[in-house]
Amino acid sequence: MKAVTWHGTGDVRVDDVPEPKIEQPTDAIVRITSTAICGSDLHLLDVMGPYLDEGDVLGHEPMGIVEEVGQEAAAHLSPGDRVVVPFNISCGTCWMCERQRFAQCETTQNREHGTGASLFGYTKLYGQVPGGQAEYLRVPMADFGPIKVPEGPPDERFLFLSDVLPTAWQAVEYADIPKGGSVTVFGLGPIGQMSSRIAAHRGARVIAVDLVPDRLEMARRHGVEVLDLDEHEDVAASIRELTDGRGTDSVIDAVGMEAHGNPVVDFTQRLVGMLPDRAAQAVMEHAGVDRLQALQQSVETVCRGGTISIIGVYGGTADPINMLQLFDKGVKLAMGQAHVKRWVDDLMPLVLDESDPLGVEDLCTHRLPLEQAPHAYEIFKEKEDGAIKIVLQP
Ligand SMILES: NC(=O)c1ccc[n+]([C@@H]2O[C@H](COP(=O)([O-])OP(=O)(O)OC[C@H]3O[C@@H](n4cnc5c(N)ncnc54)[C@H](O)[C@@H]3O)[C@@H](O)[C@H]2O)c1
Ligand SMILES: [Zn+2]
Ligand SMILES: [Zn+2]
Numbered sequence: 082m083k084a085v086t087w088h089g090t091g092d093v094r095v096d097d098v099p100e101p102k103i104e105q106p107t108d109a110i111v112r113i114t115s116t117a118i119c120g121s122d123l124h125l126l127d128v129m130g131p132y133l134d135e136g137d138v139l140g141h142e143p144m145g146i147v148e149e150v151g152q153e154a155a156a157h158l159s160p161g162d163r164v165v166v167p168f169n170i171s172c173g174t175c176w177m178c179e180r181q182r183f184a185q186c187e188t189t190q191n192r193e194h195g196t197g198a199s200l201f202g203y204t205k206l207y208g209q210v211p212g213g214q215a216e217y218l219r220v221p222m223a224d225f226g227p228i229k230v231p232e233g234p235p236d237e238r239f240l241f242l243s244d245v246l247p248t249a250w251q252a253v254e255y256a257d258i259p260k261g262g263s264v265t266v267f268g269l270g271p272i273g274q275m276s277s278r279i280a281a282h283r284g285a286r287v288i289a290v291d292l293v294p295d296r297l298e299m300a301r302r303h304g305v306e307v308l309d310l311d312e313h314e315d316v317a318a319s320i321r322e323l324t325d326g327r328g329t330d331s332v333i334d335a336v337g338m339e340a341h342g343n344p345v346v347d348f349t350q351r352l353v354g355m356l357p358d359r360a361a362q363a364v365m366e367h368a369g370v371d372r373l374q375a376l377q378q379s380v381e382t383v384c385r386g387g388t389i390s391i392i393g394v395y396g397g398t399a400d401p402i403n404m405l406q407l408f409d410k411g412v413k414l415a416m417g418q419a420h421v422k423r424w425v426d427d428l429m430p431l432v433l434d435e436s437d438p439l440g441v442e443d444l445c446t447h448r449l450p451l452e453q454a455p456h457a458y459e460i461f462k463e464k465e466d467g468a469i470k471i472v473l474q475p
Contacts, residue, residue: 083475084138084215085454090354091126093458095451098138101211101219106153109223111164115236116214116451117142118471119244120270121394123339123462125204127354128396131361132204140214141168141201142243144236147227154223164227165242166213166220167421170199173225184418189222197418214454216475228425231433237445238432240472241275246428246441248419249275252333252392255415258285262330265289265320265382267375269296269307271444271470272392273335277305278439280333282431288329290316290378295446295467303440317381328384336375337393373400380406391416444470451475 086096101110119142125133144165150158158164171178171186177198178186186198194206199221202212211219220227230239249272258264262285266277269291277300281287289300292310300307306323313319321328354361379389380403389412407414431438446469449457453473460468 082216083451085140085212085451085473086135087125087133087137087139088135090130093126093139093455095454096136098136098215100217103149103151104219105221106151107222107224108151109147109154109158109220109227110149111143111145111166111218111220111227112148113143113145113213113216113218113475115144115240116140116473116475117240117243117245117445118214118454118457118461118473120272120337121203121244122458124337124394124396126458126462128338129204129206130354131356131358132206134205134209137202137204137209138211138215139202140212141203142240142245143201143213143218144230144240144243145218148217150223157224158227158229162227163230163232165230165239166201166218166227167242167247168200168203168244169418169421170201170208170210170222170226171422172222173422178225181420181423183420183422185420200418214451214473216451226422228422235442237442237472238437241271241441241444242421242425242428242432244419244421245271245275245444245470246432246439247421247424248272248392249279249335250424250428251419252276252335252390253279253283253285254424255388255390255392256280256331256333257388257390257413257415258283258331260284262286263288263324264331264333265329265379266305266333266335267291267378267382268334268336268393269293269300270335273333274299274303274444274469275439276333276335276392278303281305282438285331286329288320288323290320293464296464296469299443299469303443316378320382324384328382328387330384331388331390332379332383334375334379334389334391334393338372338395338397373402377403380410380412383410383412385410386412388413388415392419445472447471449473 199208
């Protein structure tokens, strides 16, 4: 079958790989009909390279039709079912799953790396499980994971339940915006777009910041107040001006470690991409590899006593962060990988609603055949051609 594979820094290809087979009685095989590219996939192109092997299949935002089901998944799924596959692989029954901390599932945790639950298509740190940018996907723990969706509406109505929607929902939950309060969203990639829309849908005043015109424009047409980072010398000060001098009650950092502009860390990130794996892993473990602009902006923007919800991914173990300011302002911090299935019951009525209250059908900017994945990664990474969310169709 055809699959999107990793071959080194910035090098993604479409290869012929063996079709997956049922390996465990809890597995299912899904024929993929739509599969999206995520901002998290961009970290694999360079910073996270030391934790991938050539040929690893990427992708963690797939949906499709169940082809085959292992014996123990048969009570949950049947061939022909239309399903969305959550990006985390969780068992549904362990201590963590019982508490709905699905991203920390103890059955699939990666203890040798000290990391949480396995993820599809996401490095040795997260189980090195073949991903969903492929014609077929083996889904482990299929007795719990896949989300059944009805026939009829187009894939895009449901596809973003795999990651973007639950992630954005969690970002807003963790932001703990007081009733009638305000939130700043840094970053208007897919996660920031949906975080903004969900926060507005739940009644908050939303101010969002990015520096890419099409992304600002998309947010604007969904009723969000936007600021262009390039037009504000001190964006936190500009937001304070809009909020009686206090800053917003909450801030969502939907940017993460590849924030725009920091020459020193830029160099470290490129270095990590060039070194052999062992040396690069050592740099990752001992140097600050995150660009912290967005996090620093968040600390400066949040109202005293407010909350910062970090949903963008960070990966450095030695990042310098401004403890004085965080402590003095009395900021609450919440962060982490989304517990996808925890938020599906909140989201399902919204994606099934004919009026499309979250505008899920206005997020994807490009639908391309799987074969065009290298081009798709390129325009998404470079933010060219108006690319905001790209869906590949095998
Ligand atoms: N926690 C989770 O479970 C989870 C799930 C999915 C994605 N993510 C992470 O969320 C982040 C966003 O994902 P995405 O798909 O929207 O990616 P993306 O790369 O499309 O979006 C990032 C956006 O941030 C903007 N940006 C860069 N620097 C900025 C700055 N200093 N201030 C304001 N905006 C800035 C960019 O222009 C871009 O629009 C990534 O780090 C991704 O890994 C986390
Ligand atoms: Zn994703
Ligand atoms: Zn579990």
